[in-house]
Amino acid sequence: xxxxxxxxxxxxxxxxxxxxxxxxxxxxxxxxxxxxxxxxxxxxxxxxxxxxxxxxxxxxxxxxxxxxxxxxxxxxxxxxxxxxxxxxxxxxxxxxxxxxxxxxxxxxxxxx
Amino acid sequence: xxxxxxxxxxxxxxxxxxxxxxxxxxxxxxxxxxxxxxxxxxxxxxxxxxxxxxxxxxxxxxxxxxxxxxxxxxxxxxxxxxxxxxxxxxxxxxxxxxxxxxxxxxxxxxxxxxxxxxxxxxxxxxxxxxxxxxxxxxxxxxxxxxxxxxxxxxxxxxxxxxxxxxxxxxxxxxxxxxxxxxxxxxxxxxxxxxxxxxxxxxxxxxxxxxxxxxxxxxxxxxxxxxxxxxxxxxxxxxxxxxxxxxxx
Numbered sequence: 001x002x003x004x005x006x007x008x009x010x011x012x013x014x015x016x017x018x019x020x021x022x023x024x025x026x027x028x029x030x031x032x033x034x035x036x037x038x039x040x041x042x043x044x045x046x047x048x049x050x051x052x053x054x055x056x057x058x059x060x061x062x063x064x065x066x067x068x069x070x071x072x073x074x075x076x077x078x079x080x081x082x083x084x085x086x087x088x089x090x091x092x093x094x095x096x097x098x099x100x101x102x103x104x105x106x107x108x109x110x111x112x
Numbered sequence: 113x114x115x116x117x118x119x120x121x122x123x124x125x126x127x128x129x130x131x132x133x134x135x136x137x138x139x140x141x142x143x144x145x146x147x148x149x150x151x152x153x154x155x156x157x158x159x160x161x162x163x164x165x166x167x168x169x170x171x172x173x174x175x176x177x178x179x180x181x182x183x184x185x186x187x188x189x190x191x192x193x194x195x196x197x198x199x200x201x202x203x204x205x206x207x208x209x210x211x212x213x214x215x216x217x218x219x220x221x222x223x224x225x226x227x228x229x230x231x232x233x234x235x236x237x238x239x240x241x242x243x244x245x246x247x248x249x250x251x252x253x254x255x256x257x258x259x260x261x262x263x264x265x266x267x268x269x270x271x272x273x274x275x276x277x278x279x280x281x282x283x284x285x286x287x288x289x290x291x292x293x294x295x296x297x298x299x300x301x302x303x304x305x306x307x308x309x310x311x312x313x314x315x316x317x318x319x320x321x322x323x324x325x326x327x328x329x330x331x332x333x334x335x336x337x338x339x340x341x342x343x344x345x346x347x348x349x350x351x352x353x354x355x356x357x358x359x360x
Binding site: 032054 | 189250252278280285287
């Protein structure tokens with residue numbers, strides 16, 4: 001499924017203008033970035049409550065499809081700046097992390 | 113004054129930290145530090161410095177210098193050692209930290225594990241704030257305030273999965289420009305440099321993170337400095353004017 005479709009279905013708010021016509025192959029949820037580094041791979045959509053700029057650093061390293069910061073948490077300013085700079089699709093949502101993950105699963109996005 | 117070697121353990125908890133043993137009282141901490149051959153220690157309870165003054169007093173005449181500090185838990189759940197030359201400065205930091213603790217009711221069991229004691233280790237009162245929980249302060253906010261107060265911020269046990277900077281954030285952030293990083297006992301400074309290359313030329317220090325007496329000084333760093341103060345520690349971390357860091 002394309003990231004664009006997922007974003008529309010969930011009503012996600014884009015924090016930057018990055019290419020959302022990318023294929024999401026799987027999903028993952030974690031707030032421990034070392035865990036994400038160990039488990040995720042290219043094309044994965046990552047859901048987190050962590051708002052630090054390293055979220056973008058990790059996404060770039062792994063070529064993730066995109067990042068959703070859930071729970072109405074506002075990303076740090078430099079996180080948004082870095083997402084713009086690196087072209088990583090970054091979204092926010094008022095939905096809780098639990099709900100985002102549940103709905104992604106319902107849509108048929110498998111776990112990574 | 114000439115540069116000389118001071119052996120330091122800059123990460124020691126007291127009975128104020130709920131996770132520390134009840135034996136972690138000022139006179140016994142000072143005694144254990146003497147036995148371990150330390151010249152310099154820092155008192156770093158979670159999000160609080162309420163026992164720092166008591167340890168400073170307990171150390172009078174012992175030859176051991178005590179820095180007042182705390183281990184602040186940031187909003188990212190990263191632990192940062194914040195060290196100051198004086199209790200007054202640490203208390204100003206504590207003011208900010210206390211204002212950023214979650215407003216959650218504490219159970220009596222949690223409260224009874226957080227003891228404020230005097231220099232002889234006698235019970236004074238319980239600390240009723242939720243100091244074992246993360247604050248709403250970001251890493252950058254902690255760094256800024258510590259700098260303003262003339263202290264030094266050193267990320268604690270960066271390799272630890274749940275609360276160390278690299279465990280939580282995957283890697284060392286580009287900002288703020290930390291001068292030193294603490295590694296846990298599990299990782300040698302050499303291995304840390306290989307695992308986290310962005311440390312670059314910055315200092316790696318080892319401390320015990322003691323929660324019980326026998327741990328004090330078990331992991332330590334030698335600072336080659338003129339005086340035992342924060343400014344000199346920072347100079348040693350930056351390898352300035354003949355100052356440096358080594359390991360015992």
